[in-house]
Amino acid sequence: MSPLGLRQVYDRLLHAQGPQGWWPAETPVEMAIGAILTQNTAWTRVEVAMANLRGAGLLDARRLADLPTDVLAKHLRPSGYFNLKARRLKALAAFLADELDGDPSRLARMPLDQARARLLAVPGVGRETADSILLYAAGHPIFVIDAYTRRLVERLRLADPTAPYDDLRDRFERELPRDAALYNDFHAQIVIHAKDRCRKKPRCQACPLRPDCAVASGGTE
Numbered sequence: 001m002s003p004l005g006l007r008q009v010y011d012r013l014l015h016a017q018g019p020q021g022w023w024p025a026e027t028p029v030e031m032a033i034g035a036i037l038t039q040n041t042a043w044t045r046v047e048v049a050m051a052n053l054r055g056a057g058l059l060d061a062r063r064l065a066d067l068p069t070d071v072l073a074k075h076l077r078p079s080g081y082f083n084l085k086a087r088r089l090k091a092l093a094a095f096l097a098d099e100l101d102g103d104p105s106r107l108a109r110m111p112l113d114q115a116r117a118r119l120l121a122v123p124g125v126g127r128e129t130a131d132s133i134l135l136y137a138a139g140h141p142i143f144v145i146d147a148y149t150r151r152l153v154e155r156l157r158l159a160d161p162t163a164p165y166d167d168l169r170d171r172f173e174r175e176l177p178r179d180a181a182l183y184n185d186f187h188a189q190i191v192i193h194a195k196d197r198c199r200k201k202p203r204c205q206a207c208p209l210r211p212d213c214a215v216a217s218g219g220t221e
């Protein structure tokens, strides 16, 4: 069994799952808010917190930045770690409101390295969160690495799953064309695959990657 190429992995997932049209948000600012709320939390819980914010008219960077932290934390309670996330969301919202007129899609006007450095300087914004915003809100061609990506990398023996974030990101970006639409859909395919089949305890029966998977070939189902 030889490791699959990344393009083969993507093509098989796309064929099995269809185009995903991600990220699940209606506006770039909603997308950026979701990128903070989804840290260490399932998306279903994020959706409840997002509905709270929407109901309170708070899907707006300036209003979020100006809201007292304890008031914001109450809205975020369903997403878990709500006090921490309230502080992080206010910091990101202040950055967006002060420097981008509240619109994270304006990061598209900056060179990628500069936009990434600006986001990473915001307290609570790590690489995965920054790259999600850069890719999904601003359309920059940068591959997002998350826990699901590491799981798939390990099971298909694509790379060292414990490698530093930027090493893995670089691995994807070197092997694939620099194409934001491809990175957008590939990351979405990985997330859907991890939720539907490649769980911690995987359901390998109908997996399109099964013939090339170290875990499945070992008989784990």
Ligand code: SF4
Binding pocket: 155, 197, 198, 199, 202, 203, 204, 207, 208, 209, 210, 213, 214, 215, 216
């Ligand atoms: S065969 Fe199983 S473990 Fe391997 S990628 Fe598919 S779902 Fe995951």
